[in-house]
Amino acid sequence: MSAKKEGDGGWKSFIWNSEKKEFLGRTGGSWLKIFSFYVIFYGCLAGIFIGTIQAMLLTLSNYKPTYQDRVAPPGLSHSPRPEKAELSFSMAEESSYSAYVKNIEDFLKAYDKDKQNDEIKFEDCGDTPQDYKDRGELESSEGIRKVCRFHRELLKECSGQTDESYGFKDGKPCLIVKLNRIVFFRPRAPASNDSIPEAVRPNFQNNLIPIHCSSKREEEADKLGPIDYFGIGTGFPLQYYPYYGKLLQPQYLQPLVAIKFHNITKNMDMRIECKVYGQNIDYNEKDRSQGRFDIKITIKS
Template sequence: MAVTVYSEEKKDDECRLKPVELPFREKFSKFLHDPEENTYFGRTIVSWAKIGLFYLIFYGCLAALVAICMWVFFQTLDPRIPKWQLDESLIGTNPGLGFRPMPVEAAVGSTLIWYKGTKVENYQYWKDSLEKFLKVYKQPGLNPGRGQNIYNCDYDQLPQRGQVCNVDVNSWAPCHVENEFGYHKSSPCIFLKLNKIYGWRPEFYNDTNNLDERMPKALKQYIKTVPSKELNTIWVSCEGENPADKENIGPVQYYPRQGFPGYFFPYENSEGYLSPLVAVQFTRPIPGILINIECKAWAKNIHHDRHDRLGSVHFELMID
């Protein structure tokens, strides 16, 4: 009689049952909610509650830690006083000069002031740019705090701490909007401003016998004519960069004076503060020629570097 012998491996294979393949819809529905296991998305309600509580505590602690760090950080800052000043700051202690009007934004990096003829449409852009720039000086309400602590300063009436000095651009004839800033007569006005550095104090040339030898001769002569109390001024000079430019630039006039009054400094970010300005009018530049112009600010602690634009500004002027 024949006896059939089954191996253990064969018995195991016969015991294994092939799982029932469910349709996708039923499989997805079971994933969403399995009534047999009482799970939702593969987990029970208790499991989901534990995970939710863990992440709630984790992210809550993380948010609290960030909030505490930010609070501590802001306690070290003052909204008006920079933490790093003068030599410790990235700006340093050597201010630069800026000029207005600037060329169109599309001309990135351009410093050319160029217009043709004396018709208003030819110089409209430059006139409008200056008018827009000076608007905040003429309408105190456009600058927060301006008008509340404004002060009519002069060399005899210095501002108190927190007060700001008025910049009366309306009286700077002929460099005002009613005179088209001189553009209609091919005698354009360019406005200069000194870059603001918090806490910086200029060192003035109070001794007229000890002026910088690099100063233009005309500026030295001008300084020697001003009253002694007005020597506390950051002086300004504008010249042609090259010999040909110096011949073509023509006479230059400055309004209201040839420099920035010392009572505007130091800059302390007082509410309503506006930078002092100097209007430079080129009365008879030679037409049809590109003129390279360099303007410099003069104080003992202002150093000039043409490459880094320290203490000076360069632009070109061309009137067709």
Template sequence: MANKEEKSEGKESSWKDFIYNPRTGEFLGRTASSWALILLFYVVFYGFLAGMFSLTMWVMLQTLDDYTPKYRDRVASPGLMIRPRYLDIIVNRSNPEQYNEYVQNLENFLLDYNDTLQEQNLQCEQGKHFMQDDEEEKQVCRFKRSQLRQCSGLADKTFGYSDGQPCVLIKMNRIIGLLPKGQPYVNCTAKRDTPLHMQYFPTEGHIDPMYFPYYGKKAHANYVQPLVAVKLQLSEQDYNTHLTIECKVEGSDLRNNDERDKFLGRITFRVKVTK
């Protein structure tokens, strides 16, 4: 029994001595000077690493331009997007509450295109790229929503949804420095045997070169993309069926047939209108 008690006390004493040994002054197996040296080493070591990281970040930032990305070769052609922001549009023309989300989406998107705001922008020369290399703050070419006429939401507040002939807005993604050759225009087709009647605004879906190039968010702060509105002129025979529609940008060197990217220069969406 005495041996067991002595062994138990020895273990307890050994454990306590490891935490703090009053005879040697060691804490967790190290003296105060040893702890000071190892902490000093880690402070210097990690301080050196932090300094190296800060230096390399500073050097890298010196190579960047606040106005233009350093590397822009991954996306040579823009993608197409639509508004309202849905790829499957289902419209019940007799139920305003059902299609109101599409109408509100279009209205919100076109706020920046209101004629009163666009009057403050420049009336650029049509048919020519608007180059502004010497100006730090770039001017913006005017694009009024009234140019979208029947799809502007001005005369018809429902953008044709109440009539069962909905409007869809097509826009190209922004790419800094893009200068498309030729005369770009948007062309839409329905994937079925018979053609679907559509009306384009501006006329023939043209995208004027004067809206290019785009100089970036900082230099071109108030820039608005040119739009093409497509009014789907559906008839009674077109109702109650899903219509698959593909829109492409054509008439220029912009790509629209890359099978690896379904949105490069084109977009496909579906529309179904019921009474």
């Protein structure tokens, strides 16, 4: 019995030793010192962390990424954008291309006229390619900037206004192409005709980033058929640039180009490459979306 009492007294005295005035083996002064140490230690760590974050935030802009060295401008993308960049459908089966049609329609809804009526946010910038639309500096007190209207009617046969199937029903599919947005990027038009394909030269205009599509394989060039380009000119007009970002241009609509393939040979895999041309537009084999895109189109009769 005495041993049990001594054992009970052992753990009880460890929790609170009334003779030495110790709690869990430490006096009040010892607990105060260790508590003060950790408060100061973790307070300093928190101060260093907060100070580092605040210093970093001072180098950042609310309107433009401070560092864009890993962004290779610009990317070229299209709608519809099927998996594995393969567009395959049958003219006789609506279900085989209905998803493509819906994808284009959903994308073009933002370009409806009734969504661009606000005169405070939108303005007409002409229906021919023009020079950049300068709307001031990013870091200024001007606030929200206007944007140029781009009506889907400019895409003509690929606007969905006259052909709700966007050419898929007739085996003449449309692709809606855009240059991806990069804040304050100014694409520069080709310096001369020598820097663009010969097929583009007859229709080339100043203040325009031209686009051209061709067969990926030279031996299949005669199987691609004629191609039409709809929009403002045969490319991307400069008056829609630069883009000022979501804070200053939340309603921004980048210009589009519709590409219509009129007579792709049926029942074969046609590999097509589309590229844009400009002085500051490059291409990279590791990034197939930089300044271009590849797509395989298979039309089943």
